Amino acid sequence: MKGTKILVVDDEENIRLLYKEELEEEGYDVELASNGLEAFEKAKENDFDLIVMDIKMPVMDGIQALNEIKKVKKDQPIILCSAYGEFKQDFSSWVSDAYVVKSADTDELKRTIKDLLNVK
Amino acid sequence: MNPVEILGKIIEISHSNLEANSRISAILNIISQEMGFEEVIVFTYEKDKRLTSSYMNRKSTLFKIFSAYRCHIGEGIIGSVAQKRMPQSFTKRDVPLRLGCLFYPELDDHLERFKSFLFQPITDDSFLYGVLFLASASKELIQDHEKILTSIIAREIGGVLQVHKLHVSSKRKINELATLSELGKLLTSHVELPLLFQTIGLIVTKATEATFFTIRLEHKFLLNGPERFSYGDVEPFIKDYILKLENEVWIQKKTLSIRNIMPVLPEMLNGYAIYSTPIISRDGVIGTVTICGTKNRMGFTFEEDGQGLINNIANYITNGVENTILTSKLRELIKELNKAQKRAIEQEKLKSLGEMTANIAHEIKNPLVVIGGFANRLLKKAKLTHGESRYAEIIVKEVARLESILNVVLRFAKEDESAPCKPCNINACLDEIVYLFNADPGWEKVQIEKEYDCNLPPVVCDIEQVKQVIINIMLNAYEAMFGEGKIHIKTGRCEKEPDRFLTISITDTGGGIDPAIIDNIFNPFFTTKEKGTGLGLAISNKIINNLRGKIEIINKVGQGATFSVYLPLKNGDYKEELI
Numbered sequence: 001m002k003g004t005k006i007l008v009v010d011d012e013e014n015i016r017l018l019y020k021e022e023l024e025e026e027g028y029d030v031e032l033a034s035n036g037l038e039a040f041e042k043a044k045e046n047d048f049d050l051i052v053m054d055i056k057m058p059v060m061d062g063i064q065a066l067n068e069i070k071k072v073k074k075d076q077p078i079i080l081c082s083a084y085g086e087f088k089q090d091f092s093s094w095v096s097d098a099y100v101v102k103s104a105d106t107d108e109l110k111r112t113i114k115d116l117l118n119v120k
Numbered sequence: 121m122n123p124v125e126i127l128g129k130i131i132e133i134s135h136s137n138l139e140a141n142s143r144i145s146a147i148l149n150i151i152s153q154e155m156g157f158e159e160v161i162v163f164t165y166e167k168d169k170r171l172t173s174s175y176m177n178r179k180s181t182l183f184k185i186f187s188a189y190r191c192h193i194g195e196g197i198i199g200s201v202a203q204k205r206m207p208q209s210f211t212k213r214d215v216p217l218r219l220g221c222l223f224y225p226e227l228d229d230h231l232e233r234f235k236s237f238l239f240q241p242i243t244d245d246s247f248l249y250g251v252l253f254l255a256s257a258s259k260e261l262i263q264d265h266e267k268i269l270t271s272i273i274a275r276e277i278g279g280v281l282q283v284h285k286l287h288v289s290s291k292r293k294i295n296e297l298a299t300l301s302e303l304g305k306l307l308t309s310h311v312e313l314p315l316l317f318q319t320i321g322l323i324v325t326k327a328t329e330a331t332f333f334t335i336r337l338e339h340k341f342l343l344n345g346p347e348r349f350s351y352g353d354v355e356p357f358i359k360d361y362i363l364k365l366e367n368e369v370w371i372q373k374k375t376l377s378i379r380n381i382m383p384v385l386p387e388m389l390n391g392y393a394i395y396s397t398p399i400i401s402r403d404g405v406i407g408t409v410t411i412c413g414t415k416n417r418m419g420f421t422f423e424e425d426g427q428g429l430i431n432n433i434a435n436y437i438t439n440g441v442e443n444t445i446l447t448s449k450l451r452e453l454i455k456e457l458n459k460a461q462k463r464a465i466e467q468e469k470l471k472s473l474g475e476m477t478a479n480i481a482h483e484i485k486n487p488l489v490v491i492g493g494f495a496n497r498l499l500k501k502a503k504l505t506h507g508e509s510r511y512a513e514i515i516v517k518e519v520a521r522l523e524s525i526l527n528v529v530l531r532f533a534k535e536d537e538s539a540p541c542k543p544c545n546i547n548a549c550l551d552e553i554v555y556l557f558n559a560d561p562g563w564e565k566v567q568i569e570k571e572y573d574c575n576l577p578p579v580v581c582d583i584e585q586v587k588q589v590i591i592n593i594m595l596n597a598y599e600a601m602f603g604e605g606k607i608h609i610k611t612g613r614c615e616k617e618p619d620r621f622l623t624i625s626i627t628d629t630g631g632g633i634d635p636a637i638i639d640n641i642f643n644p645f646f647t648t649k650e651k652g653t654g655l656g657l658a659i660s661n662k663i664i665n666n667l668r669g670k671i672e673i674i675n676k677v678g679q680g681a682t683f684s685v686y687l688p689l690k691n692g693d694y695k696e697e698l699i
Contacts, residue, residue: 012486018493056482083485084530101527102485104492104519 004117005029005047009039009062010054010081015102019052022106023113036060036068043069043076050113053096055082066096077116081109121154123269134276140284144175144277151254151273152177155266158234159255161186162277163202165248169193171202174250182230182255189223196221198251201239205248207271209262210237236262240274242281249281296429299327300436307440314349316444321351324433330413332358335437336366337399337407354412362394366408369396373405375431397434401442409434481526488526492519528659541667543578544586546622546687550609553590565604573612579622579687581667586687589660589671593626593683596656600630600681614686621669621686632677642671 006028008019013034020030031048033039037060043051051069055062066078080096098112121129133146148160159182162175171193173186194203197220201208210216212235218224219231236259240252252274256262302323306316321333332354337347354362361378368381378394379385396410411430495515498504504512554570557563597607608627613620633641637648642661657671664671664685674682 012490014490015486015493018490018497021497022493083482083489102489103523104489104496104516106493106496 003029004049005031006113007031007033007039007042007046007048007051009033009036009051009057009065011035011057012054015054019106019109022110026110026113028113036062036065039065040068044072048076050116051076051078052081052109052113053078054102055080055084079109079112079116123265126150126154127269127272130273130276134280140280140287141175143280145177147273147277147280148175148177151270152179155269156258157238157254157256159183159253161253162242162250163198163253164250164281165193165202166190171198171251182227185224185226185230188226189221191221191223196224197239198253201241202248202251205241205243207241207267208239209267211235211261233257235260238262238267238270240267240270242274242278244275244278244282247278247282249278249285252277295327296432299323299429300432303433303436303440307436307443313441313444313448316440317349318351320433320437320440321349324411325352328411328413328429330411332362332410332412334362334410334412335399335407336410337441338405357388358392358394358412361389362396362410362412365394365396366410369398369408369410370405373398373400375434395430397430399434399438399441401438406438406441409437477529481529484522485526488519488522492516492523495519531659541580541582543580544583545578546576546586546611546624547572547574549583549587550590550611550624553587553594554609557594562603563598566598566601567606569606569608571608571610576611576613576622577689579689581687585663586667586685589663589685590624590626592656592660593685596683597626597628597630597681600633601628602630605629605680613689620689622689623684623686625682625684627680627682629680632675632679632681633673635675635677638673638675641673 004027006023008016008023008030009032010016010019011034016032016034020032023030031042031046033042035057036053039051039053040060042048053062053066057065060068062080062082066080069076069078077097079098079100081100081102083102097116100109100112103109129150130147133143133150136143138146144162148162151157151160157177159180160177161173161180161183163171163186164174166172169192170190172190173183176183191199193199196218197208197210197216199221215231215237218227219237234255234257236256238254240254242249242252252270254262254270303320306319306323311319317335320335324330325333330352332350332352334348334350337349361382365376365378365381369376375395375397378389378392382389391414392412393414394410394412396408398405399407399409409430492515495512499509499512499516550570550572554568557566557568594607601607606629608625610623610625610627612623612625614623615621642657661671664687667687669685669687672684672686674684676682
């Protein structure tokens with residue numbers, strides 16, 4: 001588990017903090033970005049094992065960032081993690097590897113991350 | 121009096137303001153007294169081309185005999201004078217037996233007394249009004265000046281008769297117009313059909329002095345009312361004839377008298393007049409109007425002019441009936457429209473409400489995730505005291521509750537098109553649900569009864585959503601019964617054209633819903649439960665509406681409520697199932 005690099009992208013500082021603590025507790029190395037553009041820049045330059053991406057963000061939203069990153073790194077695993085379920089139906093979100101509805105209970109997110117990393 | 125005086129007197133009388141009958145009688149009496157004729161009788165020419173003895177001088181004895189038979193035009197001397205419009209005179213010697221008409225046998229005993237006879241046609245230049253008959257017991261021969269004088273008098277009588285005729289027919293027309301105007305007024309009012317027909321009956325029987333009036337209508341135009349509206353009464357055997365006549369009118373599509381369909385009338389019908397006329401609308405004959413009365417009653421108009429009157433009445437009624445039918449159809453449509461409008465407003469309300477809710481929910485979601493997430497983290501710290509960890513636990517639990525409410529709200533606000541619709545077996549789905557509830561210890565005291573239609577076709581729907589609806593209704597029932605009672609689940613089909621539905625009815629014994637709140641139970645955020653979100657039934661309703669079905673409630677206060685879910689069946693699915 002050590003050495004697995006995860007990029008958490010969210011515009012809300014507290015959410016970033018929560019995910020960072022939760023995921024670091026799981027043993028991952030967590031890096032943070034506060035919008036889609038920042039995430040795209042970081043993803044281009046670094047190799048992340050996984051990206052957890054919020055959708056509604058300023059500057060560049062998560063879906064746009066998802067598509068930009070996938071254009072550059074086709075095999076980069078990305079989990080969309082949004083407060084809203086309805087983006088599931090948005091076909092532009094389908095290129096993501098998983099979709100998790102944001103919740104105070106982070107178990108589902110952790111489980112999804114584990115599953116994706118194992119497949120890889 | 122000399123002839124000039126006589127004529128002067130007669131002209132004076134004929135132009136007086138007396139009634140026609142009195143004027144003619146007075147004239148005849150003057151002729152009798154002043155000119156020495158014992159018999160002075162006026163025969164009037166009627167529409168049926170027969171001559172009726174109508175007026176006489178005071179002393180006349182022959183009038184009674186002439187009253188027994190109305191001779192035809194051309195028949196006997198009276199008839200031929202009328203036909204040829206030429207006067208004739210006879211003496212005792214050359215007068216024909218019974219005045220040429222065999223139907224006056226009683227004349228045999230009376231003609232002997234008279235020495236001379238004179239017959240004057242009553243005409244003006246174009247019309248024949250009748251015949252003036254004079255007989256004298258004293259004159260051997262009727263002089264030429266007497267013939268001239270009586271012909272002038274006959275012309276004068278003709279004038280009186282003409283005016284009288286016009287008077288009578290105008291009176292009749294006025295009566296008819298009054299009737300029709302009354303009908304018109306009635307028909308433009310917006311009374312309901314039964315009352316309308318009853319009032320028409322009253323007006324028509326009053327105007328025509330008929331004893332019975334009946335309207336028969338094709339059933340579909342009555343919107344579930346009775347088929348016949350009658351006014352007045354008639355002997356039962358006549359009703360059979362009326363029915364026969366109506367059927368014939370229906371076929372021939374024109375006004376008919378009972379005489380038209382039965383050349384030889386049974387004796388029972390003598391003295392009765394029955395007319396029937398079709399009510400013809402754009403769709404063809406939709407009914408008949410029939411009127412029946414006794415002929416010999418005074419003022420009974422439709423013996424002669426009745427056909428015209430009854431035709432007019434039928435036309436009026438046709439318009440009235442059509443108007444009334446259209447009006448009631450219109451009312452239905454307006455009702456529909458109002459309903460649709462209400463639905464549209466409701467939907468608009470829901471939509472804006474939905475949008476607002478979605479926005480709020482979104483705004484709340486993130487902070488909630490943060491609060492709950494960190495509370496969770498706090499909870500995992502080993503260092504917390506018992507009290508602190510309980511507090512954290514409460515925060516986590518409450519956040520979880522808020523999140524679940526938000527999820528429900530968001531699902532409600534957004535059109536959720538999750539799973540595709542597939543043909544599903546409703547009975548099996550219900551069995552699954554019942555199994556779940558039966559396994560729940562909290563449901564121990566609830567008895568669930570099943571009454572399935574085993575031949576239900578599969579219904580196309582998102583079964584998970586339908587399950588959610590059923591579970592919701594079951595949970596409501598459970599709460600209404602405070603966890604103790606009976607739930608009856610019934611499936612079946614409702615095939616009211618043009619829609620066909622599969623129905624799931626769930627009946628509880630929870631005492632029913634308070635009528636004061638029943639209109640609100642499908643409204644979002646309406647709840648009677650302490651912990652309810654008020655979205656259960658609103659979402660259920662929305663799910664079923666999306667499937668083009670509906671939820672109906674039968675509420676028996678004091679007993680329980682039945683929620684019926686209607687899911688549409690398509691013809692195609694039905695066929696598939698048959699194959």
